[in-house]
Amino acid sequence: MNQFNWDQAFTLDFDLNDGLSKHAETTKRYLSQMKDMYQDQQVVEEILKNDDPLIYEFYELGCPERAGDLAFGTTMIHPGKIGNEYYMTKGHFHQIVDTAEVYYTLKGEGYMMLENLEGDWKVERMERGKALYVPRGYAHRTINTGDEILTAFYVFDANAGHDYGTIETKGYHHIVCDIDGEMKVLDNPRW
Amino acid sequence: MNQFNWDQAFTLDFDLNDGLSKHAETTKRYLSQMKDMYQDQQVVEEILKNDDPLIYEFYELGCPERAGDLAFGTTMIHPGKIGNEYYMTKGHFHQIVDTAEVYYTLKGEGYMMLENLEGDWKVERMERGKALYVPRGYAHRTINTGDEILTAFYVFDANAGHDYGTIETKGYHHIVCDIDGEMKVLDNPRW
Secondary structure (H helix, E strand, C coil), X not given: CCCCCCCCCEEEECCCCCCCCCCCCCEEEEHHHCHHHCCCHHHHHHHHHHCCCXXXXXXXXXXXXXXXCEEEEEEEECCXXXXXXXXXXXXXXXXXXXXXXXXXXXXXXXXXXXXXXXXXXXXXXXXXXXXXXXXXXXXXXXXXXXXXXXXXXXXXXXXXXXXXXXXXXXXXXXXXXXXXXXXEEEECCCC | CCCCCCCXXXXXXXXXXXXXXXXXXXXXXXXXXXXXXXXXXXXXXXXHHHCCCEEEEECCCCCCCCCCCEEXXXXXXCCCEECCEECECCCEECCCXXXXXXXXXXXXXXXXXXXXXXXXXXXXXEECCEEEEECCCEEEEEEECCCCCEEEEEEEECCCCCECHHHXXXXXXXXXXXXXXXXXEEECCCC
């Protein structure tokens, strides 16, 4: 989809409360598209027998992948769990690894899981009214630990690209789970 | 000021209503710092005899000017007029001209005045909940035409740099004024 001329100024609405635009369609990620990423494969299979829940959605506005352009939009992670693991995005490195990304949380609460190629990692809290800087070199995954949709406005270099493969193959070193009603960061047993 | 380590993830609060952070200081631009930019120099002199009004402020967070980093923050343009010309930012080209910028308006209303080196220009409406794409190659100036502070969250390539000089010398081809209570775009008589 590319409804915009990125050589001309344009505006696009994103509701400050729920992040939604009335003039663009979200890209949707269902459980079936990321089923291998959750730890409890038995629960995943069980759920997929009857249902294919929407885990997250985001706007891809078709920004050309040119130096100097900036891709932007909102992302919305729905509330829920697969077993005790919170709904999350696939997460990705940028293909040009040393490119940053900025998030500004509009609603909800959760965490960003960050990890670089050397295995250095960090979780950062995301909450309404907080900007989050994802530094160069860090894969990032958004995790919704709350009861409502977690939504954030994001901006990154349009030519940064996305590398999902590295994360799909190896996962993150850590996972974020609900243990007796509390958010806990655990070692990924499948790493 | 550089209180952040840009090689590590960090968060910073920006109130979703007024754009203000409780943990950073704004850079402030007073009339005296941009007095030549307004058309009615007599009014400017008159005002500066007794006062030096705050026109706008913004957060400079000290992002290193490296490829792949992103500078971000909020900008707040106060409401008011110099003669019939609305309060506005200085406006600037990026030093690397072909770099874009994204604004997401949190409060208030106004316009972005855009102009490239070939003289192509456009005004785009800014209002709460609208993202604005400033394309590569366009100088941009934010203008507050409303009664309250106009505030927006912004992101741009940290190595883009700012070129204020080109605008300070020549101005924009057009100015935005209140004519009998209505916002009008007029030719800049001083161009």
